[in-house]
Amino acid sequence: MILAETILDLRQAVRVVRAAGETIGLVPTMGALHAGHTSLIDAAAGECDFVVVTIFVNPIQFAPTEDFADYPRAPVADLALCEQHGAAAIFAPGVEEMFPRQNETSVSVAHLSEKLCGRSRPGHFTGVCTVVAKLFNLVQPDRAYFGAKDYQQAVILRRMAEDLNFPVEVVTCPIVREPDGLAISSRNAYLTQEQRLQAPALYAALRHAQAWVRRETPAAAEVIQAIRADLAEHAPLGEVDYVQLVDPETLEDVETTDRPVVTALAVRFGKARLIDNLRIEP
Amino acid sequence: MILAETILDLRQAVRVVRAAGETIGLVPTMGALHAGHTSLIDAAAGECDFVVVTIFVNPIQFAPTEDFADYPRAPVADLALCEQHGAAAIFAPGVEEMFPRQNETSVSVAHLSEKLCGRSRPGHFTGVCTVVAKLFNLVQPDRAYFGAKDYQQAVILRRMAEDLNFPVEVVTCPIVREPDGLAISSRNAYLTQEQRLQAPALYAALRHAQAWVRRETPAAAEVIQAIRADLAEHAPLGEVDYVQLVDPETLEDVETTDRPVVTALAVRFGKARLIDNLRIEP
Numbered sequence: 241m242i243l244a245e246t247i248l249d250l251r252q253a254v255r256v257v258r259a260a261g262e263t264i265g266l267v268p269t270m271g272a273l274h275a276g277h278t279s280l281i282d283a284a285a286g287e288c289d290f291v292v293v294t295i296f297v298n299p300i301q302f303a304p305t306e307d308f309a310d311y312p313r314a315p316v317a318d319l320a321l322c323e324q325h326g327a328a329a330i331f332a333p334g335v336e337e338m339f340p341r342q343n344e345t346s347v348s349v350a351h352l353s354e355k356l357c358g359r360s361r362p363g364h365f366t367g368v369c370t371v372v373a374k375l376f377n378l379v380q381p382d383r384a385y386f387g388a389k390d391y392q393q394a395v396i397l398r399r400m401a402e403d404l405n406f407p408v409e410v411v412t413c414p415i416v417r418e419p420d421g422l423a424i425s426s427r428n429a430y431l432t433q434e435q436r437l438q439a440p441a442l443y444a445a446l447r448h449a450q451a452w453v454r455r456e457t458p459a460a461a462e463v464i465q466a467i468r469a470d471l472a473e474h475a476p477l478g479e480v481d482y483v484q485l486v487d488p489e490t491l492e493d494v495e496t497t498d499r500p501v502v503t504a505l506a507v508r509f510g511k512a513r514l515i516d517n518l519r520i521e522p
Numbered sequence: 523m524i525l526a527e528t529i530l531d532l533r534q535a536v537r538v539v540r541a542a543g544e545t546i547g548l549v550p551t552m553g554a555l556h557a558g559h560t561s562l563i564d565a566a567a568g569e570c571d572f573v574v575v576t577i578f579v580n581p582i583q584f585a586p587t588e589d590f591a592d593y594p595r596a597p598v599a600d601l602a603l604c605e606q607h608g609a610a611a612i613f614a615p616g617v618e619e620m621f622p623r624q625n626e627t628s629v630s631v632a633h634l635s636e637k638l639c640g641r642s643r644p645g646h647f648t649g650v651c652t653v654v655a656k657l658f659n660l661v662q663p664d665r666a667y668f669g670a671k672d673y674q675q676a677v678i679l680r681r682m683a684e685d686l687n688f689p690v691e692v693v694t695c696p697i698v699r700e701p702d703g704l705a706i707s708s709r710n711a712y713l714t715q716e717q718r719l720q721a722p723a724l725y726a727a728l729r730h731a732q733a734w735v736r737r738e739t740p741a742a743a744e745v746i747q748a749i750r751a752d753l754a755e756h757a758p759l760g761e762v763d764y765v766q767l768v769d770p771e772t773l774e775d776v777e778t779t780d781r782p783v784v785t786a787l788a789v790r791f792g793k794a795r796l797i798d799n800l801r802i803e804p
Contacts, residue, residue, distance in 0.1 A: 247687065259543075344633060345651075345685035350626045369627075370686075377687040403627035404652075405529065405659040 241322065242329035250331045250378055254292075257328075258380065262289035266381035266408075268372060271295040271332075272312035272426040273321045276416040280385040283413050285326035292379050293322045295332040300343055301367030307511065312426045331379070338374065347373045349396045349403070355491040356392045356504055357515065360481055368393055369400050376406050383409045387416075389423045391502060391517045395491060415516070417443065423516045430512035434477060439514060441474035446503055446518040453497045457522045460485040460495050463503065471507065481506035481513065488519065498522050523604065524611035532613045532660055536574075539610075540662065544571035548663035548690075550654060553577040553614075554594035554708040555603045558698040562667040565695050567608035574661050575604045577614040582625060583649030589793065594708045613661070620656065629655045631678045631685070637773040638674045638786055639797065642763055650675055651682050658688050665691045669698075671705045673784060673799045677773060697798075699725065705798045712794035716759060721796060723756035728785055728800040735779045739804045742767040742777050745785065753789065763788035763795065770801060780804050 244250040257264060265288030267280045273295075284291040295318055302308035315332070322330050346366050352358075353365035376384065384401075386394045398410040416424050421443035422436075431439060445467045452458060452466065467483045483505045485494050494501050497520065504517040526532040539546060547570030549562045555577075566573040577600055584590035597614070604612050628648050634640075635647035658666065666683075668676045680692040698706050703725035704718075713721060727749045734740060734748065749765045765787045767776050776783050779802065786799040 251689070261541075343685060345629065345631045345682050347627065347629050347655075347686070350628070352626065373629075374685075374687045377689060380689070400627050403625060403656075404629070405656045407533070407659060407662070 241319075241327060243319070244329060244331045245333055246337055247333065247378060250292075250329070250333075253329050254378075254380055257290045263383070264288060264379060264381040265291045266375060266379045266384040267291065267293045267327070268375050268384065268386070269293060269295055270297045270311065270426070271318050272314045272429075273318045274416075274424050274426065276387050276389060276424045278321055278325045279416050280387060280413050281322065281325040281327055283411065284383065284385050287411075288381075288383060290328045291326060292329045292331055292381065293327045294375055294379070295330060296338060296371070296375075298367060298371040299335055299339070300370060301364050303361065303363065306361075307427075307430075310511075312429050338371070343370070346370045347400060347404070349399050352392070352396045352399060352491055356482065356484060356486065357506060358392070360506070365393065365396050369396065372397055373400070373404070373406075376401075376408055381408055383411050385411045385413055388412050388517070389415045389425065389515065391504060392491060395489070421447075423514070425514065427512050427514065431509055435509040435512065438475040438477050439509065441471055441478070442505060442507055442514060442516045443518075444474065445470035446505070446516060449503055450518055450520045453520050453522055457497045460493070460497060460501070463497060467503070467505065471505075475507065475509075478507040478509050478514075481508055485520075523601075523609060525601070526611060526613045527615055528619060529615065529660060532574075532611070532615075535611050536660075536662060539572045545665070546570060546661060546663040547573045548657060548661045548666040549573065549575045549609070550657050550666065550668070551575060551577055552579045552593065552708070553600050554596045554711075555600045556698075556706050556708065558669050558671060558706045560603055560607045561698050562669060562695050563604065563607035563609055565693065566665065566667050569693075570663075570665055572610045573608060574611045574613055574663065575609045576657055576661070577612060578620060578653070578657075580649060580653040581617055581621070582652060583646050585643065585645065588643075589709075589712075592793075594711050613657075620653070625652070628652045629682060629686070631681050634674070634678045634681060634773055638764065638766060638768065639788060640674070642788070647675065647678050651678065654679055655682070655686070655688075658683070658690050663690055665693050667693045667695055670694050670799070671697045671707065671797065673786060674773060677771070703729075705796070707796065709794045709796065713791055717791040717794065720757040720759050721791065723753055723760070724787060724789055724796060724798045725800075726756065727752035728787070728798060731785055732800055732802045735783075735802050735804055739779045742775070742779060742783070745779060749785070749787065753787075757789065757791075760789040760791050760796075763790060767802075 265284030347369040348366040420440040547566030629651040630648040702722040
């Protein structure tokens with residue numbers, strides 16, 4: 241497995257692979273790899289000749305008040321997981337390598353970025369799009385893999401790739417969950433024991449809503465109310481940021497559930513801001 | 523010569539060239555080709571195996587009040603010029619092909635875009651960066667060629683390519699001028715006969731300034747005053763938009779001329795907004 245810490249080394253590795261006519265899969269991560277990430281590496285390894293995992297905690301997608309400094313880092317364990325799951329190369333640059341000077345250039349996707357998580361994290365998706373555009377240009381992958389837990393991110397990045405004609409297929413892989421239903425996330429490490437016990441309530445509430453929609457297609461507002469009540473009862477330590485039923489493509493709020501919707505929510509448990517979502521069809 | 527009007531056809535042509543290991547040169551234009559453009563094609567043909575000229579009047583770089591609808595178009599003459607100067611392919615898409623739906627994604631370069639022409643053309647450089655990012659992704663060139671008449675544009679695009687790690691070298695080619703010194707531009711076609719007679723005063727004023735700086739390195743403010751006086755005398759039909767002496771890289775205003783500067787100006791003659799610039803070293 242190739243370990244590149246500089247752009248020069250990465251480009252050299254990619255050039256050789258490209259010249260050999262092999263397809264390249266990109267799995268962009270912020271490290272602290274877990275089963276969600278390894279499922280992306282597995283998917284990439286199944287579909288591409290050469291899989292590059294990037295490990296970079298991207299400063300420009302964190303607001304000054306957010307957890308950039310504390311974000312979990314586990315470089316040694318990450319390398320082992322990448323190798324076990326069939327990565328051919330890791331690109332793990334330092335901040336200086338990716339942003340050698342003031343970052344002046346930004347890539348943004350207008351309306352989609354203002355919805356859901358964008359409301360409480362202004363600038364976040366511009367930071368994500370900008371770094372992913374850089375990674376696309378550095379790795380020049382045929383396919384790039386993202387997890388459906390960050391549903392809005394996946395929609396925005398697909399739109400970015402289409403709008404800017406990146407020759408990259410954006411692939412979204414299913415959410416990986418703990419046995420009790422909690423969506424696996426690096427930020428789960430922030431949870432206290434008590435918070436951790438309540439955190440599965442997020443997915444439980446989404447599943448209850450799904451069952452109800454399948455039975456009765458209630459109005460979206462009723463579903464939101466029911467999810468909020470569910471969370472208030474089973475996750476009282478959590479502070480709801482949002483619960484929304486949105487169109488799967490446009491992320492616009494929907495009013496009815498007689499059509500496919502994505503039910504998305506964000507809940508804060510102390511320092512941990514957890515997100516989850518579920519596609520619901522009547 | 524290949525003439526591609528669709529992205530599909532362009533990508534197919536590029537794939538073949540790439541697979542053969544040839545280098546690709548990109549010359550992005552808005553058509554109505556003149557000696558400035560053909561100098562770019564010549565430069566590209568001299569350095570690259572396969573030259574793609576794109577012809578696309580990009581709507582998103584024009585403000586609603588600007589001359590998008592009237593911008594000169596000369597498709598037949600353009601093809602002949604491309605062929606004569608060694609282009610291997612022309613990509614001439616319609617607006618629907620480049621922007622099949624509402625353009626949501628934009629690429630912008632913060633501070634550089636607000637200076638010089640950016641002051642009177644808000645959003646212009648974001649429109650330029652966005653379309654050039656698209657063209658970079660569509661053509662995947664090794665080198666892209668731009669004219670120094672649009673000095674600010676060249677600086678911004680080089681910065682964009684560097685910041686986003688596009689694997690593209692941005693090449694800036696010298697301004698091509700009419701025998702009387704007027705920088706060649708598609709917009710010169712808008713000039714009345716009387717305006718055309720006064721238009722060479724722009725370059726003459728820049729040259730006078732250059733000579734003075736070489737002799738005496740006056741303060742930048744004095745140079746600006748002299749250029750404005752020169753224009754008032756020799757181009758009374760022109761309305762000065764700006765005259766500035768700026769740092770060649772940052773485009774920040776300079777106060778002294780004891781260092782390399784770019785002297786840039788924009789002058790409106792009726793509907794025609796002409797720009798010119800000259801690098802001046804003491």
